[in-house]
Amino acid sequence: MERPIRVLVAKPGLDGHDRGAKVIARALRDAGMEVIYTGLRQTPEQIVSAAIQEDVDCVAMSILSGAHNTLLPKVAAMLKAEGAEDILVIGGGVIPQEDIPSLKEQGIKEIFTPGTPTQVTIDYIKSNVAN
Amino acid sequence: MDIEKRILNHDKRAAARLISMVENKDPEGLRILQNLYSHSGNAYVIGITGPPGAGKSTLTDKLTKLLRKQDKQVAVIAVDPTSPFTGGAILGDRVRMNDLSVDPGVFIRSMGARGHLGGISEGTAAAVKILDIYGADFIFVETVGVGQSEIDIVKNCDTTLMVMVPGLGDDIQAIKAGVMEIGDVFAVNKADRDGAKRTAREIDMMLDFNKELEWRPPVDLVVAYENKGVDVLLNSIMDHREYLLESGKFHEKRVANAKSEIVEMIKERIERSMLDNSRNEEKLDALSKQIVERTVDPFSVVEQLFEAYIASVEAK
Numbered sequence: 036m037e038r039p040i041r042v043l044v045a046k047p048g049l050d051g052h053d054r055g056a057k058v059i060a061r062a063l064r065d066a067g068m069e070v071i072y073t074g075l076r077q078t079p080e081q082i083v084s085a086a087i088q089e090d091v092d093c094v095a096m097s098i099l100s101g102a103h104n105t106l107l108p109k110v111a112a113m114l115k116a117e118g119a120e121d122i123l124v125i126g127g128g129v130i131p132q133e134d135i136p137s138l139k140e141q142g143i144k145e146i147f148t149p150g151t152p153t154q155v156t157i158d159y160i161k162s163n164v165a166n
Numbered sequence: 167m168d169i170e171k172r173i174l175n176h177d178k179r180a181a182a183r184l185i186s187m188v189e190n191k192d193p194e195g196l197r198i199l200q201n202l203y204s205h206s207g208n209a210y211v212i213g214i215t216g217p218p219g220a221g222k223s224t225l226t227d228k229l230t231k232l233l234r235k236q237d238k239q240v241a242v243i244a245v246d247p248t249s250p251f252t253g254g255a256i257l258g259d260r261v262r263m264n265d266l267s268v269d270p271g272v273f274i275r276s277m278g279a280r281g282h283l284g285g286i287s288e289g290t291a292a293a294v295k296i297l298d299i300y301g302a303d304f305i306f307v308e309t310v311g312v313g314q315s316e317i318d319i320v321k322n323c324d325t326t327l328m329v330m331v332p333g334l335g336d337d338i339q340a341i342k343a344g345v346m347e348i349g350d351v352f353a354v355n356k357a358d359r360d361g362a363k364r365t366a367r368e369i370d371m372m373l374d375f376n377k378e379l380e381w382r383p384p385v386d387l388v389v390a391y392e393n394k395g396v397d398v399l400l401n402s403i404m405d406h407r408e409y410l411l412e413s414g415k416f417h418e419k420r421v422a423n424a425k426s427e428i429v430e431m432i433k434e435r436i437e438r439s440m441l442d443n444s445r446n447e448e449k450l451d452a453l454s455k456q457i458v459e460r461t462v463d464p465f466s467v468v469e470q471l472f473e474a475y476i477a478s479v480e481a482k
Binding site for chain 2: 118
């Protein structure tokens with residue numbers, strides 16, 4: 036049996052807009068992945084702890100509050116501190132182009148901005164998770 | 167340090183990884199679990215079942231918090247449905263248990279049912295053992311909630327909690343065979359809604375129909391969302407545990423569970439080996455067409471395939 040890719044879809048920070056995260060969760064499910072959906076207003080601690088217990092291949096975070104420069108790198112750093120840097124960390128949402136290079140330097144492997152077709156995200160995850 | 171030692175040292179990441187390995191049928195994972203098996207058997211396993219939306223996850227969250235106050239180590243295995251078409255799944259039970267995520271004494275694992283009927287995923291039984299070895303005192307197994315075919319849960323648990331809600335159907339639902347017979351403890355959740363007492367009464371009547379019960383399952387009214395009645399419910403679960411231990415039924419039940427586990431594993435193994443053997447899609451498609459055209463019947467087809475399989479096994 037082919038192993039399904041496990042993805043944690045999380046909403047860090049305080050904005051209450053989860054439509055995008057739900058659309059992504061559904062698209063990943065339809066692509067045959069197991070999506071652990073954790074809902075709104077997650078702290079980096081909650082996200083990292085869930086990612087470890089669920090043994091996910093990828094953490095996908097959606098953020099529209101503007102706090103991405105703080106929260107996304109914090110998740111990547113905490114995963115690294117737990118020895119879980121093999122987990123692919125990606126982000127999406129309203130993130131200005133000029134912020135992307137610094138996020139990538141801090142361990143967010145890819146950023147998907149509004150308008151990205153879900154297939155692009157699916158393909159990216161499939162070709163970049165470990166193994 | 168290797169994964170075996172790490173799990174015995176209560177390492178979350180190692181336990182999480184071993185669950186994935188066994189769930190994915192990695193032979194190395196199975197070997198590790200075999201080596202560690204003698205360390206299992208200490209956790210008390212509570213199955214939580216009931217229809218979708220009954221509040222199983224919210225109730226699990228509240229029960230877990232109560233056990234944490236008693237300083238118990240708790241693990242939760244939450245099973246959600248897998249799409250039969252894509253193999254994908256959305257596992258959303260964590261949404262109701264978010265503040266447990268960061269509690270070091272709690273381990274929550276979501277699993278897809280991965281095509282296994284009965285609401286218990288094939289990997290669930292293995293995950294129970296791994297979390298037991300990891301050091302959980304109590305393990306909650308929360309099922310898919312598909313309704314009336316979740317009898318499997320009984321075979322994996324010490325106490326089965328059946329969560330019902332008012333307004334799902336008339337009292338004839340309560341006397342149907344199946345799910346209603348597997349509950350050791352009943353909770354009527356959303357008890358602040360109309361009809362909750364009636365639902366509880368109907369369950370009571372169904373239970374009292376059988377006068378010879380050694381253990382009469384209690385029926386508790388709860389409002390999980392407001393944390394009302396959850397302490398009483400936990401006491402009912404503990405009462406059932408005490409009953410099992412004192413009556414000697416605990417051991418009997420675990421022996422019966424082990425027996426049905428052997429049977430399940432054999433079934434699965436034969437199924438896999440036979441399907442691998444006769445899994446010729448073109449041939450199956452052709453036979454299926456003939457069945458629809460009524461040139462053959464399905465009984466003879468299965469008979470032939472089975473005989474061919476037996477012959478191939480004997481030839482080996």
